[in-house]
Amino acid sequence: MLSIKNLHASIEGKEILKGINLEVKPGEVHAIMGPNGSGKSTLASVLAGREDYEVSSGEISFNGKDLLELEADERAKEGVFLAFQYPIEIPGVTTTNFMKTALNKIREHKGLEPLDAVSFLGMMKEKMKLVEIDQALLSRSLNEGFSGGEKKRNEIFQMAMLEPTLSILDETDSGLDIDALRIVANGVNKLKNDDNATIVVTHYQRLLDYIVPDFVHVLFNGKIVKTGGKELAHELEAKGYDWIKEEASIA
Amino acid sequence: MSKDDQILEEFASKEYEHGWTVDFEADSAPPGLNEDIVRFISAKKEEPEWLLEWRLKAYRNWRKMTEPKWANVHYPKPDFENIIYYSAPKPKDKPKSLDEVDPEMRKTFERLGISLTEQKRLTGVAVDAVMDSVSVGTTFKKQLAELGIIFCSFSEAVKEHPELVKKYIGSVVPSNDNFYAALNSAVFSDGSFCYIPKGVRCPVELSTYFRINAANTGQFERTLIVAEDDSYVSYLEGCTAPMRDENQLHAAVVEIYAAKNAEVKYSTVQNWYPGDKNGKGGIYNFVTKRGICAGDYAKISWTQVETGSAVTWKYPSCILKGDYSQGEFYSVAVTNNMQQADTGTKMIHIGKNTKSRIVSKGVSGGKSQNSYRGLVEIHKRAENSRNFSQCDSLLMGDKCGAHTFPYIEIKNKSSQVEHEATTSKIGEDQIFYCQQRGIDEESAVALIVNGYCKEVLNNLPMEFAVEAQKLLALTLEGSVG
Numbered sequence: 001m002l003s004i005k006n007l008h009a010s011i012e013g014k015e016i017l018k019g020i021n022l023e024v025k026p027g028e029v030h031a032i033m034g035p036n037g038s039g040k041s042t043l044a045s046v047l048a049g050r051e052d053y054e055v056s057s058g059e060i061s062f063n064g065k066d067l068l069e070l071e072a073d074e075r076a077k078e079g080v081f082l083a084f085q086y087p088i089e090i091p092g093v094t095t096t097n098f099m100k101t102a103l104n105k106i107r108e109h110k111g112l113e114p115l116d117a118v119s120f121l122g123m124m125k126e127k128m129k130l131v132e133i134d135q136a137l138l139s140r141s142l143n144e145g146f147s148g149g150e151k152k153r154n155e156i157f158q159m160a161m162l163e164p165t166l167s168i169l170d171e172t173d174s175g176l177d178i179d180a181l182r183i184v185a186n187g188v189n190k191l192k193n194d195d196n197a198t199i200v201v202t203h204y205q206r207l208l209d210y211i212v213p214d215f216v217h218v219l220f221n222g223k224i225v226k227t228g229g230k231e232l233a234h235e236l237e238a239k240g241y242d243w244i245k246e247e248a249s250i251a
Numbered sequence: 252m253s254k255d256d257q258i259l260e261e262f263a264s265k266e267y268e269h270g271w272t273v274d275f276e277a278d279s280a281p282p283g284l285n286e287d288i289v290r291f292i293s294a295k296k297e298e299p300e301w302l303l304e305w306r307l308k309a310y311r312n313w314r315k316m317t318e319p320k321w322a323n324v325h326y327p328k329p330d331f332e333n334i335i336y337y338s339a340p341k342p343k344d345k346p347k348s349l350d351e352v353d354p355e356m357r358k359t360f361e362r363l364g365i366s367l368t369e370q371k372r373l374t375g376v377a378v379d380a381v382m383d384s385v386s387v388g389t390t391f392k393k394q395l396a397e398l399g400i401i402f403c404s405f406s407e408a409v410k411e412h413p414e415l416v417k418k419y420i421g422s423v424v425p426s427n428d429n430f431y432a433a434l435n436s437a438v439f440s441d442g443s444f445c446y447i448p449k450g451v452r453c454p455v456e457l458s459t460y461f462r463i464n465a466a467n468t469g470q471f472e473r474t475l476i477v478a479e480d481d482s483y484v485s486y487l488e489g490c491t492a493p494m495r496d497e498n499q500l501h502a503a504v505v506e507i508y509a510a511k512n513a514e515v516k517y518s519t520v521q522n523w524y525p526g527d528k529n530g531k532g533g534i535y536n537f538v539t540k541r542g543i544c545a546g547d548y549a550k551i552s553w554t555q556v557e558t559g560s561a562v563t564w565k566y567p568s569c570i571l572k573g574d575y576s577q578g579e580f581y582s583v584a585v586t587n588n589m590q591q592a593d594t595g596t597k598m599i600h601i602g603k604n605t606k607s608r609i610v611s612k613g614v615s616g617g618k619s620q621n622s623y624r625g626l627v628e629i630h631k632r633a634e635n636s637r638n639f640s641q642c643d644s645l646l647m648g649d650k651c652g653a654h655t656f657p658y659i660e661i662k663n664k665s666s667q668v669e670h671e672a673t674t675s676k677i678g679e680d681q682i683f684y685c686q687q688r689g690i691d692e693e694s695a696v697a698l699i700v701n702g703y704c705k706e707v708l709n710n711l712p713m714e715f716a717v718e719a720q721k722l723l724a725l726t727l728e729g730s731v732g
Contacts, residue, residue: 048687051679072686073695081687088684092702101698102688109689141702158688 001026001197002166007058009046016042018222020058024166027194031208031233032201034219035241040201041085043219044170047199048082049075062166076102077109081164083155085171087143095138095154096124099161106162127160131187148175156187167191168199173207185210205237220248279338284331286310289437292337296406296441299413309426309436316430319564322593323622323654326562329500329535336438336471395453400484401446402457405473408444415446419477423506423543423570431502431564432539435471439504442473447482447513456712458487472503478513480546485516485712499524501560503538511546511573516554518711520719523559528617530589533561540567544576544602552579553596554710556719561590566624568597571605571633578607581707585700586619586651595625595656600633600666609640612704615651622654627668629661636666644674645703647696 002024009017016039024030034040046053047060049072060067067075090098104114115123128135131153143151152172159167169188173181188211192198200211208216208230216232217224220241225248226232236244280291289310293303318328395402401412408416426436447453478484488505501523509515517540526533536559542551553567569578580596598607607627615621627638644653655672677699685695701708711719 050683071691072683073689073691076687076689084684084687088678088680090681090684090699090702092705093698098685098688098698101694102685102690105691105694106689162688 001063003059003061005059007046007060008056009042009053010056011042011053015056016053016222017046020222020224022217022224024197024199026165026197028215029192029198029200029211029213031213031216032199032219033203033205033216033233033236035245036203038219039222040203040219041170044082044168044199044201047168048072048080073105076162077106079165081159081162081167083152083159083167083169083172085174087146087151087155089144090142091144093142094140095142095157098142099124099158102158103161123161127157130160130190131157132183133157149177149180152176152180152184153187156184160187160191165196166199167196168201170201171203172200173202173204181207182210205233208233218244220244223248279335282333282335284310284334284336284438288336292438292440295337296409298409301417302409305420305426306437309433310438312427313430313433313437316427316433318430322564322624323620323656324562324564324591324593326535326591334500337440395455398451398454399448400451400453401444403444405439405442405444405475408475412444412446415477416444416475419475419506419508421506423508423541424504424539429539431537432504435473435502435504435539439471439473442475442503444474445476445484445486447478447484449479450481452482453484456485456487470499470501470503474503474505476505476507476515476517478507478509478515480511480513482510483514486518487712488517488519499534501534501536501538503540505538505540505567507542507551509542509544509546509549509551509576512548513546514550514552515542516552516712517542517567518554520556521559525559525588525590526561528588530561533590534559536560536563536565538565540565541570542568542578543570544573544578544605546576547573547602548575549573550577550579552581552710554581554707555583556707556711557582557584557592557594560592563590563592563594565594566596568599569607570599570601571607571636572601573605574602575604576602577605580607580609580611581710582611583614583704583707584612584621584623585614586616586621588617588619590617590619592620593622593624595623597626598628598638600627600629600636600638603632603634603636605633605636607638609638609642610706611640611642612707613642613644613653614647614700614703615644615653616647618650620652620654622656624656624658626658626660629663629666629668631662633663634665636663638668640668640670642670642672643703644672645700646674646676
C-alpha cells in the first residue's frame with residue numbers, strides 16, 4: 001500500500017530525514033518510535049504533504065500513485081489521514097460542518113453524490129459512539145476551547161468519518177490521561193480492518209499496549225535504525241533509547 | 252512568494268463572475284446636472300409639484316455643498332457633469348404580470364440566480380425588481396394589500412400614496428444631510444416604498460434586487476420604509492452589477508421610520524462591480540442609510556454583507572429616540588484587489604434605556620484597504636443606555652490593510668459602552684489542517700472566512716443566506732447537527 005524509498009527531507013535547509021525506507025501493507029499496524037528530534041513528526045508531516053518540508057530525494061508510492069506529486073488535499077482524497085499532534089482551531093466552523101465539507105469533497109473525488117443531511121446525521125451518530133464523543137462537542141467551533149483529550153478524540157472521530165486507507169497518528173497519546181488513552185485506542189482498533197493500515201508515531205510504549213503493532217521501527221537521526229515486533233517496544237521502554245543510539249553510531 | 256501567499260493571492264484575485272451587460276434601448280437624459288435635468292426627471296415620472304420643489308431645493312443645496320473628504324478612501328473625483336442622471340429601459344407597455352416582463356431582463360436575473368418565478372414559488376418572497384431605475388415586476392402585491400401593507404416602487408408610491416411619501420420623505424435623512432444624500436434627493440430615479448400599518452406583522456420577507464444596467468448611468472435609488480405602531484417587517488435588498496470600464500457612481504438613500512414597538516429588520520447583500528485587479532473601473536458606492544426608532548420600544552436591525560464596489564462609503568445608522576428602543580448593526584465587509592471600503596455605523600442614543608449592538612467583521616485581501624468607522628453617541632437624557640461593539644479584522648496576505656476608527660461620545664454617567672476589537676490572519680496551519688481532510692485550498696479559505704463571519708451571516712434571513720453564500724463562495728453552517 002505504502003512504499004517509502006530512500007526518503008530525504010529538510011526544513012529551512014536542515015536535513016531531518018536522511019534516507020527512510022518503509023513498506024506498509026494493508027491490514028498492518030506500524031509503530032514509529034524514537035527519541036525527541038529523531039524525525040518522527042517530520043515523517044508524518046511529509047507523508048501528509050505539509051509544504052514547509054522539502055523533499056530532496058526519494059520516492060513515496062501509495063496504492064500505485066506517486067504521493068509526492070499530490071497536493072495535501074489530493075492525498076487526503078486518496079485516503080491518507082493524519083491525526084494531528086496539535087489539532088488546529090477554526091473559530092466559527094463546527095466539527096459537524098467541517099466534516100460535512102470534507103466528506104463531500106472526498107465523495108466528489110470518488111464520483112459519489114454528496115451525502116444528504118439525513119444520511120450524514122446517521123453516519124455521525126454511528127461514528128460518535130466509536131470514540132464516545134458528545135454531540136454537543138461537535139456543534140462547537142472546531143477545537144476551540146477543547147481540552148487535550150477532547151481534541152484527540154475529535155481527531156479519531158474525524159478519522160472514523162473519513163474512513164481513510166492509511167491513518168497516521170502523530171503522538172496521539174501525548175496529553176492524554178489513561179481513560180482518554182483507552183477510549184482513543186479503542187476507537188482506532190475498531191476502525192482497523194484488512195484493507196486499511198495504521199502508522200502510530202509515538203515516543204512512549206504506553207499507547208502500544210492498546211494499539212498493538214505488527215512492526216516497531218526505531219527512528220534515530222533521520223533513519224530507521226532498528227525494526228522488530230511488538231516486543232521491541234517493551235525493550236525500549238525498559239532500556240531507553242541510549243543503546244539504540246550506541247548501536248547506530250557503531251554501525 | 253510562499254505557497255500560502257499564492258493561495259491567498261489567487262483566491263483574492265478571482266475575476267468578477269457576474270460580468271456582462273444587457274443591451275436595452277435606454278431612454279436617457281443628456282449627461283450633466285442642472286435645474287432642467289431635475290425638471291426632466293420629475294416630468295418623466297409625472298410627479299406632483301411639491302416633489303419637484305423638494306427636488307429643486309435639494310439640488311440648490313447640493314450645488315453649495317462639497318464632497319466629504321474624511322473617509323479613509325482615495326479615488327479620482329467623479330465628473331458630475333459627465334454623468335447621465337436618468338435612464339429607463341424601454342418596455343413597449345408596462346408589464347401587468349411577470350409573464351410580460353422583458354425576457355432578456357428575466358434571463359439576466361436568472362443568470363444571477365435570482366429567478367423571479369423560483370423566488371415566488373419556492374421562498375414566498377415578494378420581489379420588486381428594479382433594473383436601471385424602473386420597476387419591472389411586483390409580486391404578492393394583492394396578498395400584501397389585504398393586510399394593508401404597501402410595497403411598491405417609489406414612483407408608484409408617489410402616485411398612489413402621496414400623503415405618506417410627503418409625510419416621511421426626508422424625515423430621517425434630510426435632503427441637505429450630506430453631499431450625496433442631497434444629490435440623491437435632487438435626482439433619485441426610483442426605488443422602493445414600504446408601509447406596514449399599525450399592528451401588522453408582514454408575513455413574507457420583502458425583497459428588492461437592484462442592478463445597474465445602461466453604461467455610464469448613475470444609480471440613485473431611494474428607499475423608504477415606514478413601520479407603524481406594533482408592526483414588524485423584514486426587508487431584503489441585494490445587488491450585483493455587470494462589468495464595465497468606467498467608474499459608476501451609486502448614491503442611494505434608505506430611510507427607515509419605526510414607530511412605537513415596531514420592528515424593522517433590514518438585510519442587504521452588496522456586490523457591485525469592484526473593478527479589475529488593478530482597480531480599473533468599479534462602482535463608487537456612497538450610500539446614506541439611516542433609521543429612526545421614533546417610538547418607545549422600537550427596534551431597527553441592519554445586517555449587511557458588503558463584497559463589491561471599488562470604493563464604499565456607507566454607515567447604516569440608528570437614531571434611538573424612543574425610550575427602550577434598540578439598534579443593531581451586523582456587518583461583513585470583504586475587500587479584495589484594489590478595493591477600498593470605509594464602512595460602519597452610527598448609534599445615536601437619545602431615549603432612556605436604549606440599547607445598541609454592533610458586530611463588524613472585516614476581511615481584507617489583495618492590496619485592499621478596509622476601514623471600520625463607527626460612532627456611539629449617548630445623549631444627556633439617555634439614562635441607562637447600553638452599547639456593545641465588536642470589530643474584528645481578518646487579513647489575507649500581507650499587502651492589505653485593516654483599520655478601525657471608533658468614535659465614542661458619552662454625555663451620561665449611567666450609561667455603559669463596551670468596545671472590543673481583534674485583528675487576525677488566516678493561518679497556514681488552518682489551511683493545511685483543512686487540506687489534510689480533503690478540502691482544497693480555495694474551499695479552505697472560504698470555510699475559514701465563513702466561520703469568522705458566522706455571527707453576522709446567521710442574522711441574514713434564510714432566503715438571503717443563499718445569496719450571501721454565492722457571493723462569499725462559502726457554505727453556511729448549521730444545516731446538520
